[in-house]
Amino acid sequence: MSRLTRRSFLSMALGTTSLIALPVSASTNAPSTTPFRHADVIERARILATKTFSHRPSVPEDWLNQSYDDYKARWFRTTDALWADTDRSYNIDFFLPGLYFPRAVQVYSVTDGHIEHQPFNINLFEAHKRAPDLSTEGNLGYSGIRLRTQFNAPDKKNEFCVFQGASYFRAIGAEHAYGLSARGLALKTGDAEGEEFPEFTDFWLEAPAPDQKNMVVHALMDSPSLSGAYRFNITPGTNCVMDVEATLFARTELPHVGLGPLTSMFLYDDTNRHLFDDFRPAVHDSEGLLVKNGNGEILWRPLANPKHLQISSFVDENPQGFGLMQRSRDLSDFADLEAHYHRRPSLWVEPLGDWGKGAVTLVEIPADKEIYDNIVAYWRPREPFAAGSEIKLSYRLTWGEEPDMVLPRVLNTASGEKIFGDPGRLMIVDFEASPLFADFVDGEEGEGILDIHISSPHVETTDGVLQRNPETGGLRLAFSFDPGEQDHIELRAQLRKDGAAASEVWLYRWTT
Template structure:
């Protein structure tokens, strides 16, 4: 979905002073309807027992808005939900149209009842360049964003947004939006095409004064399944979402993606020669990190191949996985607008045994940074048959480096690949420094394997900038068009570094 530039423009409205809305009408709420913890689950189960019914489209005049026209209308923060109250959250609602051709239902929950938030053009500001549009009963908001006092009292800053299909984003305090998460992924990378479930309705629980979190319930619908979701969202330097969900199958779900993350990777030092760009690198995230059930810590640098690539890392009861952004200096990107150095990483921690399956990485060719071309998710081995349901609970942390640190081996800081004048390729892998790194690097053992081609033994030297070890090796592909590499540093036979995995392709 091409939402990156649109969301960046909306971020300019993220700082809104706390105030009332004396001259504004405010949001209008509908009639009270009973609501409890099982309401969304019952609704999802009922819907799964019937055929899928698509939601109506909003009027064509809204769907035909151009990107520039869509930017001419915005929510007036003075009309935010709970504005002017002692509630610790503010909720802004987002206009329909452009990439969002269907409305979502939004409800406010308090004292055991839910009230729908009515669509109101009076809650928006717009310029005189915004065109005339039709107003009818199909209209509604396309999503919402959450704001709280993240850094300064009285200043409510945006920290999460739910908008489009089942997409949502989060950031830690002071960060810039980057990667997205989704409620569910179906048939990602499938030759027959991907299916995108939608969050069609939300219920927001009214927080108590002083609460540092907010609870959002969501109903998911698609031709293949329905789902009931609960998000407990706590903002901070690291934003934590506790996600509980149950999926109900309408058809057999054999290619299911749990806790999917979607990101952008255009280029870095492994493929710099393909892009004529003043910047050293362009990406929201640069690697997939996996803590597998066997206790290994795996680092897989991301790539932007010329053909679709799908990698499956088989596992049983994974401890966690996520998309990281390890280069954190401005000079790593030199981009004054995109601010890639301040984009968040996201980390998934299962809250129960997930059984056998695979962490799956999909890398899609891209020639511009507006395309989200990276997807990572957990794919369970067993399908979900019609009439059955699947429960899942996990933590989703957004922040600078949200992966657990306890007993973590040396992290990979950077990977670079380039040609050699005498033929072949040279690969350098920089590892961070650590208390266990010996002064004499000759004590380190090197594990280096490749699936094809010829590979040199490898050499470890100290990087004077990081003070950590650098592993360098050369390889010649020979007749191979695809090579899988595995490398690790060891000390006295024990693992010292993460396991570095890389797929090299000619295409």
């Protein structure tokens, strides 16, 4: 089972939504006479929140009972994509329901303000000879959509964005391969009573002009705890940039909400490579959490694959951004000729407006295989959202390369047992090359050169040693500590010069 199908299984099996009415045009497949406005999606979400939640009906049993191979035996015919026979700048493909997608979504195109329902049509899909016969009656519909546009090749539209499964979606820059995902919203992630997965139930796709650079997608969300209206202004390119506007209506009190949630996979790197019998030096979609907090401080927290679920909170007020990054960009970093982990995108969340007090929250879940998405990151507001409240937020998602933060980045973190001297653990942190390090000479430290700042609330550490790394041109910091009987240690390190930051802040949680 691929990671995508596992993600789909979790989100669709656990997520729940309610049945909503379709526009009049859905029964005739003719464009409606009422102009479409995003305000109408917001109003539908508002009304939905006042009603008792109910599950949408599932697709027929034979669709649900397919094997993975059965499901993959049918695929969309791109020549029949929405707008394929026009000069519009985007095409839309559809995904089949069933297997891990028990409830269909409703899809509408919007042309010159008028809505047209896109009815389910299995004849838009090619079928392998092994594809099973399936019923054509019942609650059928598409499970999601795929966006395609022209990048580098003339007369060819390449895919770059997918919405499928609960409120999951993902995108790539022009030179990237699909990796981590985002969600419309996270609820109760890591809570003992279980996570709630809101679902996008309806999509409205604004027909683009022939030379239009962006694509606008509207979505209606529903779940037992809330409803919501989303607007995605999507601009693909070297990076894919999405401006997201959301209006949420709380049915119940929401004590644990995750805004701008991201989902990824981290199996191993140099910090835990010894636990996996694998020819590849690393396996991950993302390797670290990057945060630019409200004070402008830049934090880097390498990801972990812990023995037990762990949650880390980085308390802040009005964060400037956060995201899950993939910094390893060479094939040799992974030695995987099929998965292309070195091409997986980073994803940066930039709040547009003040998000108040709360915490960037990182959830790390134990995983023994790369098919499991085990990393979640989101912003958790400090105060609960009251039942009946309306919440508006906007933010920007950038899929591709990470943002330029000016300060030298951490390239790698490694850990191991001390070989000589007293017992303990040795930590290695590699910083990339920077003009700030131009005057550095091995072994020198002090005013006007570089100062090493290392701290921990749990243990004493050595002072640390800096050396030039001839392979990267940057600097390597080495220090050690003795954990004793403790099962986890929080560590912090940063390079400073003339009293100012000379690197991002490295944060690490060592565990047994």
